[in-house]
Amino acid sequence: MFYLIGLGLGDAKDITVKGLEIVRKCDKVLLEAYTSILTVGKEALEEFYGRPLIIADRELCESNIDNILKEAKNKDVALLVVGDPLGATTHTDMLLRAKQFEVKTQIVHNASIINAVSCCGLQLYNFGETISIPYWTETWKPDSFYDKIVQNFSRNLHTLCLLDIKVKEPTEESLTKKVRQYMDPKFMSVKEAASQLVQIIKRKPDTGITMDTIAVGLSRVGAPDQTIAVKSLREMQQCDLGPPLHSLVIPAPNLHPLELDYLAHFR
Amino acid sequence: MFYLIGLGLGDAKDITVKGLEIVRKCDKVLLEAYTSILTVGKEALEEFYGRPLIIADRELCESNIDNILKEAKNKDVALLVVGDPLGATTHTDMLLRAKQFEVKTQIVHNASIINAVSCCGLQLYNFGETISIPYWTETWKPDSFYDKIVQNFSRNLHTLCLLDIKVKEPTEESLTKKVRQYMDPKFMSVKEAASQLVQIIKRKPDTGITMDTIAVGLSRVGAPDQTIAVKSLREMQQCDLGPPLHSLVIPAPNLHPLELDYLAHFR
Structure with a gap:
């Protein structure tokens, strides 16, 4: 499953309970870090979630996402996005590609600006x-x-x-x-x-x-x-x-x- | 303190971790139940939060909110709102009244439609x-x-x-x-x-x-x-x-x- 999880706007605790449960069970957790930022850094999130995060920059999200999606066919992969996960076009595009690869997806909404x-x-x-x-x-x-x-x-x-x-x-x-x-x-x-x-x-x-x-x-x-x-x-x-x-x-x-x-x- | 807490859109677990922590420590927790609804009922929320909820209908929110706000001067009171707490005019009005009574407020945002x-x-x-x-x-x-x-x-x-x-x-x-x-x-x-x-x-x-x-x-x-x-x-x-x-x-x-x-x- 490929999860797109909104982190909300403030700090680590603005993730939803549903989102946190998914982060804790996933095989791989990526943090999208180019369309927005939180006021706290990657380390604060890692500590609170109890999980290492892989930074996903523009290159990874726009050019190399297919490999991640293919991985999500048999594993649970989450991409964390500041705000709501569907605020930026990139993430809608990812969901379309996931459908092409027949990868299941789930969106966890959150507050956005x-x-x-x-x-x-x-x-x-x-x-x-x-x-x-x-x-x-x-x-x-x-x-x-x-x-x-x-x-x-x-x-x-x-x-x-x-x-x-x-x-x-x-x-x-x-x-x-x-x-x-x-x-x-x-x-x-x-x-x-x-x-x-x-x-x-x-x-x-x-x-x-x-x-x-x-x-x-x-x-x-x-x-x-x-x-x-x-x-x-x-x-x-x-x-x-x-x-x-x-x-x-x-x-x-x-x-x-x-x-x-x-x-x-x-x- | 008077807390306005967004519950998001789906079920009990769509509250944020920050929101849940506040709900669990508050002296009184009200559930606004006339501008929107969740797909789960009051009981499911009470069970998950581990707290009894008082239903806040239109009458309470529009005519009798002052008593609640006065109570929040010395106690912690939360009003839970489906979606984002500032989606409806009523809640902005509450915050203005809270300022009049010199009651501190905090907003916990969440996803809205x-x-x-x-x-x-x-x-x-x-x-x-x-x-x-x-x-x-x-x-x-x-x-x-x-x-x-x-x-x-x-x-x-x-x-x-x-x-x-x-x-x-x-x-x-x-x-x-x-x-x-x-x-x-x-x-x-x-x-x-x-x-x-x-x-x-x-x-x-x-x-x-x-x-x-x-x-x-x-x-x-x-x-x-x-x-x-x-x-x-x-x-x-x-x-x-x-x-x-x-x-x-x-x-x-x-x-x-x-x-x-x-x-x-x-x-």
């Missing part, structure tokens, strides 16, 4: 399409995600912005070489996201969203040191919310009184 | 606004939610439709009487939802959505007998997906190849 974002007091049914903000480079500054924020905003919907994560990304120089070199991991902060948004606002005025539009910055949702800040996008450019992961919300222009009351606690 | 719906293979970032379909009566047949489905559809986004739940609803006759009488609990099925949608489609043609538009019916997501069916809305009117809870998705008109491949397994 998609629902836990409600901790800021914005109601889940008022969220529109979720978007991702990628890291810009010197020569690549895409802004198509901004149009989606504007569309949500004009329909009076909140937008959850997932912020870019770069883990085990090959350096540009090494792409043409035999031996790959990797960049240090980096995780976009609320500050960086706000700064990219402000640059787009300058390029695209008259959308209804300005530098004075209120945004909600969230960091380490679900962990004991979770932080939430409510500020204008202009101010958010200077707002340090500490270690990763961060997320940003652009709330709808007209909020429910309950949402307003709740957000007021984070101003 | 908002993210677990991805089990059908549709990608979460392609979902637009979530809507709710209410039970119609002889004289009250609202359809404003349909416009939101159409808006999502025209932006090539999926719509998750949450289906109505009636638990401990007073009968119309008893509303004017001293002694309230309650209706039997009922949970809208995919079949009933599809049938209401087809009636709206007849009233509102030319939206792009027709009786032949594909829909995804889901029942008991996260439970071992979870069922997923992919059919036209016309066919979905005859589709029995068994016991509650049910949800319905109207997918975007143009799907990603991976989404198409995945849905094909449920046709």
Whole structure:
């Protein structure tokens, strides 16, 4: 059996009882470590689960997963994923491949930022399409995600912005070489996201969203040191919310009184 | 301390390890039982948690919660909620009241249908606004939610439709009487939802959505007998997906190849 197990968002104890029981009985346990991270490291998980974990990087998950799946034909193999296991396309693809190989699968769901974002007091049914903000480079500054924020905003919907994560990304120089070199991991902060948004606002005025539009910055949702800040996008450019992961919300222009009351606690 | 603890979607073991530890140490544990249900009953939960549970109905959660919160000033009280604890407005309101009374709170997140719906293979970032379909009566047949489905559809986004739940609803006759009488609990099925949608489609043609538009019916997501069916809305009117809870998705008109491949397994 091939198990996809969500770890939730905070620490080792955010796994479900069902998930933990499966981890403890599996022959092999992999930890997916490139679409998200927990606030605790691999060692803390290993200690709590009582099992050694094999780090599954992008290469393994995207190119070498077939060998793992074939192994799961006769053994119990679990892949642990931060948040909910089906938040990223990669994992849906794995399940399809498992079907091809006639490997049985089981999904153990958990909290993901998609629902836990409600901790800021914005109601889940008022969220529109979720978007991702990628890291810009010197020569690549895409802004198509901004149009989606504007569309949500004009329909009076909140937008959850997932912020870019770069883990085990090959350096540009090494792409043409035999031996790959990797960049240090980096995780976009609320500050960086706000700064990219402000640059787009300058390029695209008259959308209804300005530098004075209120945004909600969230960091380490679900962990004991979770932080939430409510500020204008202009101010958010200077707002340090500490270690990763961060997320940003652009709330709808007209909020429910309950949402307003709740957000007021984070101003 | 007042704890809001998500139970996830399937059975007793879908609580997180953190959630279970809190339940076992609390002075009082309430089970919210009117915004959602698990596939297992109160007794199964009590046995697994090793704690008696007090059923918290709408009356208690909306009108009498202040007494509970005051109790949580000096004691540890937990309210267990199916799915994620902040899926419903009621619970956000409780947290605001807790702040008023200066009662400390902690949220333990878990999977909710908002993210677990991805089990059908549709990608979460392609979902637009979530809507709710209410039970119609002889004289009250609202359809404003349909416009939101159409808006999502025209932006090539999926719509998750949450289906109505009636638990401990007073009968119309008893509303004017001293002694309230309650209706039997009922949970809208995919079949009933599809049938209401087809009636709206007849009233509102030319939206792009027709009786032949594909829909995804889901029942008991996260439970071992979870069922997923992919059919036209016309066919979905005859589709029995068994016991509650049910949800319905109207997918975007143009799907990603991976989404198409995945849905094909449920046709």
